[in-house]
Amino acid sequence: MLKKRVEEALNAQINAEIWSAHFFLAISLHFAENGYPGFAARMKYQHQEEHRHALRLMDYVIEQGGKVELQDIVDIPSDFGDPVESFEQVLVHLMRITDTFDTLLDVVCDERDRATRAVLDWFVLNQVKEEAEISQIIAYLKRMTNENGYYMMDLELIKKY
Numbered sequence: 001m002l003k004k005r006v007e008e009a010l011n012a013q014i015n016a017e018i019w020s021a022h023f024f025l026a027i028s029l030h031f032a033e034n035g036y037p038g039f040a041a042r043m044k045y046q047h048q049e050e051h052r053h054a055l056r057l058m059d060y061v062i063e064q065g066g067k068v069e070l071q072d073i074v075d076i077p078s079d080f081g082d083p084v085e086s087f088e089q090v091l092v093h094l095m096r097i098t099d100t101f102d103t104l105l106d107v108v109c110d111e112r113d114r115a116t117r118a119v120l121d122w123f124v125l126n127q128v129k130e131e132a133e134i135s136q137i138i139a140y141l142k143r144m145t146n147e148n149g150y151y152m153m154d155l156e157l158i159k160k161y
């Protein structure tokens, strides 16, 4: 059984993950529309990942006898700029999601909810992995900030995703 504060904080995180899924869908479309199928595929994969994260947390809330409350999805950016600017926006976005996990964990630790903490451990480590991967893409792109460089990186991601 979840404590009320933990249930509310988990609901905030579920809605943040859905918002995140939508953010990645928007940026995937941006890349697809601008001739970068590899970047688009990577972002679409991330969209599906974020959706899975939301479902995973929803299942846990239900399993614990809680209630999931979905909110409207708002504030999705529509202007992403060139590939470097776009991936920089992705990194800022991921860091914002990491912050929401930290806020959630503060509540969970405060309420001494060990089960929820165990569930969240995977998510916290996954954020580190995701931020590192996007930082690496930004670093590569910055070494070759021209169409050739973007094209090479895009091809690289087509092979991977």
Ligand SMILES: [Fe+2]
Residues within 6 Å of the ligand: 017, 020, 049, 050, 053, 097
């Ligand atoms: Fe996520």
